[in-house]
Amino acid sequence: MKHLRVIQIGYGTVGGAVIEQILAHREQWRRQLHLDVSLVAFGGRDGAVCVDVDHGVSDEACRDGVRERREGGRPAGTTTSWDAVIYQAAAEGHTVVLDAAAGSETATHDVLALEEGAGVVLSNKAPLALPWSDPRAQVLWSQARSNGHLRYEATVGAGLPVISTLHTLLDTGDTMREITGMLSGTFGAIFSDVASGTSFASAVRTAKEAGFTEPDPRDDLSGLDVARKALILARSCGHQVDLSGIAVRSFVPDALADVSIDAFLDGLEGMNDEIAELASGATASGGVLKYVAAVNAGGEVSVGLQGVSTSTVLGALTGPENVVSFRTERYDDYPTVVSGPGAGAAVTAAGMVGDMLRLGMMLG
Ligand SMILES: NC(=O)c1ccc[n+]([C@@H]2O[C@H](COP(=O)([O-])OP(=O)(O)OC[C@H]3O[C@@H](n4cnc5c(N)ncnc54)[C@H](OP(=O)(O)O)[C@@H]3O)[C@@H](O)[C@H]2O)c1
Structure with missing residues (x-):
């Protein structure tokens, strides 16, 4: 059984739905894919909460955190910097960072994750739209290929297979x-x-x-x-x-x-x-x-x-x-x-979760 640590940046409409899908389906992934997915941290602009790299956080703590935000509050728990969480999880083993935030600020965390050998999944378009002159754009795009560590299906057409279709066409030598x-x-x-x-x-x-x-x-x-x-x-x-x-x-x-x-x-x-x-x-x-x-x-x-x-x-x-x-x-x-449909919480989250699973099975 392969263990995959997941760090969820952004837990609004899309990120909240990703967390729900992970909690609902990880038993199925253990059985069918031999992939043991544990959510070790999630949060927003304040940083990461509910960090427990060794054991994963309890399902209820995660669900409560998502619910709290929807109701205008903040989840209980200590906030840690995203960078600290990424360093720690990546040092422990296979890790994927899911960026469902908004704006280009999280590009720095995404780049750090790649540099530490983790995978990155984006629904957030802004990091991929940074100017070429920004070194972060070059790091991100250097991994944005079928066998790279960065996946971004949900950035175009939400859960629709737009990016995977494009990659398949190009990988098979079409023009x-x-x-x-x-x-x-x-x-x-x-x-x-x-x-x-x-x-x-x-x-x-x-x-x-x-x-x-x-x-x-x-x-x-x-x-x-x-x-x-x-x-x-x-x-x-x-x-x-x-x-x-x-x-x-x-x-x-x-x-x-x-x-x-x-x-x-x-x-x-x-x-x-x-x-x-x-x-x-x-x-x-x-x-x-x-x-x-x-x-x-x-x-x-x-x-x-x-x-x-x-x-x-x-x-x-x-x-x-x-x-x-x-x-x-x-x-x-x-x-x-x-x-x-090219938008909506469940389909966009499914686009991210699909990417996460493929990365999880590839990392090794
Ligand atoms: N909604 C869709 O149907 C859809 C479809 C495709 C792609 N997307 C993209 O997916 C992303 C998320 O969309 P959404 O609808 O879920 O947005 P949302 O409900 O506004 O949630 C955004 C989340 O990102 C967090 N965040 C924002 N800036 C951050 C930063 N600098 N560092 C850490 N966290 C940060 C927010 O933190 P706080 O909790 O602190 O506010 C919040 O939790 C966006 O980039 C959007 O363009 C959305």
Whole structure:
């Protein structure tokens, strides 16, 4: 039986669901995979709690910690620095760090884990989107391959097999010609409504009310999240692109960047005419307006509005689903397509847990 120590950075929506999945399924992994997974530490910006590298923490302590945070509190227990926990666990044996935090600060912990021989699994896109000039980006990307110690399936399309499909295509010697994708459930929902005649500002309000946007819709409408995903796809193909080199269509004008959320939503009315005109232009040419990320064979990345023919997989998609289409030398006339829900706690957590298990079985 192989023993795998797991350190969970970030225990919000995704990290909390990862903890629940580990506690629910580790007995099955012992039986079927001969992998004994123990959660040795978890926590957030305050540091790591419930550290017990020798014996693992009790299931109840973990569940209580997740519940406490959801209810606005903090879990009981001493807080330790992430670095101390990583050093200790990695010295003890096989270790995987799961980064379900937000922002690039955790990149330092991820790099330390790799340097100490541990595996790293990310749903957090920001570390992988650091500029190439940042040495941490180079360490992380040097391990981001099929047999490397860094896995990041959940960063694009949540639990959908987007990154693993891409790696398989490239590992088997195929040549990428183009990747196109709708990588945001929020934009999917908004532009489906716009296609049925709703004004852009009303579509944004409806998406917010349905829970498809972040609490502040600007976090989605800036396009940054989609740009990071497109960057990750391009870098996975070996292109040394930076976020600063990507043309991104943002729906957050400077004048609305710092106003209240209500004022922002009101201010979007000013874009209604432009977007209605683009939508009717797309309809007139047999298509539909979509927010599309594209990476071409040369590594150029674009993120913005496009009229897409309704006879294509991308054009036919409605609602918040994600879709990624890989057009390669082997899959040219009929691209390989991955689609389904691209966000949500359970599916994103499952993407991370799948990566964790594969790493756990590989480390040795
Ligand atoms: N939600 C989804 O459907 C989804 C899908 C794909 C990818 N993702 C990505 O997965 C990540 C987590 O998403 P979420 O929805 O779970 O977010 P969330 O609910 O806001 O939770 C974020 C967690 O990360 C912790 N954190 C933030 N900055 C940190 C830092 N510098 N050091 C240590 N911990 C830090 C927070 O700590 P505190 O507890 O101290 O606040 C919190 O526990 C994000 O990067 C997101 O983009 C999410």
